[in-house]
Amino acid sequence: MLLKPRWWDITVAAGALVIAVGTVFGFGPTSPARQAVALAATAGFVLAYALIARGGIERPVPWRSHAFLVAAFAVITVGCAAAGFMAMLQTLAYPLVWVLGDTRRRGILGSVVVAAATFTGFAINGAPGASGLASGAATAGFSLVFAIALGMWIASIAEYGEERARLLADLTAAQAQVEALSRDRGAAEERERLARDIHDTLAQTLAGLVLLAERAGRRSREGRADAAADAIGEVEQVAREALGEARALVARTAAVPSDQALDAALGRLSDRFRAETGLDIDLRVDTAGAEIDRERQVVMLRCVQELLANVRKHSGASRVAVQVTGAADGGLRLEVADDGAGFDPAAPRTGFGLDGMRERVALAGGTLVMATAPGAGARVVIELPAAPVAASAIRGAEAAS
Known part of the structure; x- marks a missing residue:
């Protein structure tokens, strides 16, 4: 005022x-x-x-x-x-x-x-003399003291208000900066999640399509029309799966059945890898009576997909054992072992697959243990906790976007 x-x-x-x-x-x-x-x-x-x-x-x-x-x-x-x-x-x-x-x-x-x-x-x-001067001095002096005291008090209030306004502006700016950093972090986490999903779904499926197309071309050049037709049929089937996975990514839903049929999803995945690579895949799933939420289905399916893809690309194995079991407390355990060439886990890696798989398991609150050595094959054990922890962790990461 x-x-x-x-x-x-x-x-x-x-x-x-x-x-x-x-x-x-x-x-x-x-x-x-x-x-x-x-x-x-x-x-x-x-x-x-x-x-x-x-x-x-x-x-x-x-x-x-x-x-x-x-x-x-x-x-x-x-x-x-x-x-x-x-x-x-x-x-x-x-x-x-x-x-x-x-x-x-x-x-x-x-x-x-x-x-x-x-x-x-x-x-x-x-009035003439000292009385007039005394009256003037008293009036002026009293008013001066009162005015200075009141002015100092009002000035201190104004300074306090200005300081509060400055602090409020600084706080508003800091909140805006935190909000911007949160948006950037959420965007980065969303990019990482999409990178994992694309790598675990479309990239793996397209790699299989390349192998099947090469097989069909090779059989066609050899004059084996029936075998080439079979390979082309497999290409069509895998292409349809890739289309479904792409639609699932667009809808931000996992490419697994809505009826929580993890067994069937793993079975189809194993059949596809057998057709693509000729691997002897021993799949055993024992989750009877376990309540498997959608998030943990995604984690299990993507981890099996990534591990089988690594076996196909790097290990040269002829046999792979995949076992998924449910614990009494609601947890899940995945074990994948192959008889391939193995590798040195401490050696530098250029691929994204293993690191992305570790991050996916960590987001679900689980653990990943790998045992391998050159010439000794590889064995990976993944354990996920009960549904609430995994679900809340993954939903939190999804919500950040």
Whole structure:
């Protein structure tokens, strides 16, 4: 309110009207000449406010503060010299010099100027001798102390408000930055999730399509039309599976049956790898009575898919054993072992598959243990906890996007 010119317009107009009415009707001088001087001083104060002070209320400018002090000193001195009642102009001058000064130092100096004007006017108008000076000094001194105390208090409140506004702006900026970082992190996690899903679904299926297409082409060149037709049929079947997986990715749903038939999904996956590679895959699934939620079905199916793909691409194995079992506490256990060439797990890797599989299992709250060595095959054991932990972990990662 102190920095709104509209309110100052009302305050100065009302204050000047009260002083003018008091001057005319009993509180001012009885001499017509002195009344005229007092009214002129009141009008001069209003004019100084309108022409000088008002423009510096919202945007303080030093020259306005200085000019208003000169004008206020003149009109208050003249007014108080005409009538002691004109000291009422202080009630308007003190707050204005604090608002226009914009700093504590300028506010204090302006208050001193107003008090000096009041003392000078009283000295001119007061009784002869020490009593007139004492009256002027008492009036000016009391008003000066009160004005400085009140001005300092209001200035401290204003500074506190400005500090709170600055802290609020900093907090708002920090919250915006945290929100932006959260969005970036969610977007990064979503990209990683999509990369895993594409690698575990479309990339693996397309790799199988390449092998089947090469087989069909080879049989066709050898003149084995029936065998080539069979291979082309397998290509069509795998292509349809790839289309289904792509639609599932678009819909952000897992490419597994909605009836929680993990057994059937693993069976189809094994049949496809047998057809593509000729591997002897021994699949055993024992989840009877276990409540397998959709999230853990995805984890199990993708891990089996990734491990079989690694066997096909790297191990040179002839036999793979896949076993999925359900625990009494609702957990799941997957074990995949092959008789291939094995590898050094500490050696640098360029592929994404194993790292993506570890991350997928970790998001589900599970553990992955790998035992392998060059020439000794490979054995991977994955254990997932009961459904609530896995579900909440994966849903949290999905929700971040």
